[in-house]
Amino acid sequence: xxxxxxxxxxxxxxxxxxxxxxxxxxxxxxxxxxxxxxxxxxxxxxxxxxxxxxxxxxxxxxxxxxxxxxxxxxxxxxxxxxxxxxxxxxxxxxxxxxxxxxxxxxxxxxxxxxxxxxxxxxxxxxxxxxxxxxxxxxxxxxxxxxxxxxxxxxxxxxxxxxxxxxxxxxxxxxx
Numbered sequence: 001x002x003x004x005x006x007x008x009x010x011x012x013x014x015x016x017x018x019x020x021x022x023x024x025x026x027x028x029x030x031x032x033x034x035x036x037x038x039x040x041x042x043x044x045x046x047x048x049x050x051x052x053x054x055x056x057x058x059x060x061x062x063x064x065x066x067x068x069x070x071x072x073x074x075x076x077x078x079x080x081x082x083x084x085x086x087x088x089x090x091x092x093x094x095x096x097x098x099x100x101x102x103x104x105x106x107x108x109x110x111x112x113x114x115x116x117x118x119x120x121x122x123x124x125x126x127x128x129x130x131x132x133x134x135x136x137x138x139x140x141x142x143x144x145x146x147x148x149x150x151x152x153x154x155x156x157x158x159x160x161x162x163x164x165x166x167x168x169x170x171x172x173x174x175x
Contacts, residue, residue: 026102028089028115035113037083039106044085044137050166051133054091054149056119056126067160069153071119073132077109078143084109087135089117094129106137121153134166144168 029036054071077084086109089102102117109115134147147166154160
């Protein structure tokens with residue numbers, strides 16, 4: 001018993017030093033079926049995009065400590081009456097290299113519905129300057145979607161949570 005406890009005490013710090021395993025592929029169509037509707041048959045006349053800063057890791061204690069965070073990206077359709085078409089959700093690392101693409105094809109969110117992407121704490125592929133790009137469209141004038149990232153993590157007994165709001169990369173325009 002002592003040997004087992006000793007091994008746990010000695011090896012536990014190294015568990016956090018192992019490289020993160022890749023996140024299993026997110027299936028938005030399956031995981032959020034209740035939030036989705038059929039794609040509109042009409043032409044998509046309005047489109048926009050968001051850049052969303054995310055932080056899968058943050059340096060603390062004068063850069064001597066790295067704290068890893070889980071990241072939840074949420075895309076909310078703020079319209080009460082129209083579907084919102086999400087064309088792309090892509091995740092990029094600190095160097096601007098695409099880490100993951102979360103849509104195989106565009107999806108349509110029901111009015112006031114939400115889809116989200118979860119990146120676990122041990123997936124640090126994004127690094128300190130991770131970000132998402134979300135592209136959307138609609139058939140006509142629509143309330144701009146709300147796109148945010150929630151980061152949650154901690155070290156010892158201290159826990160942190162903060163939100164990063166998406167910033168439009170282009171304003172909604174008629175094509």
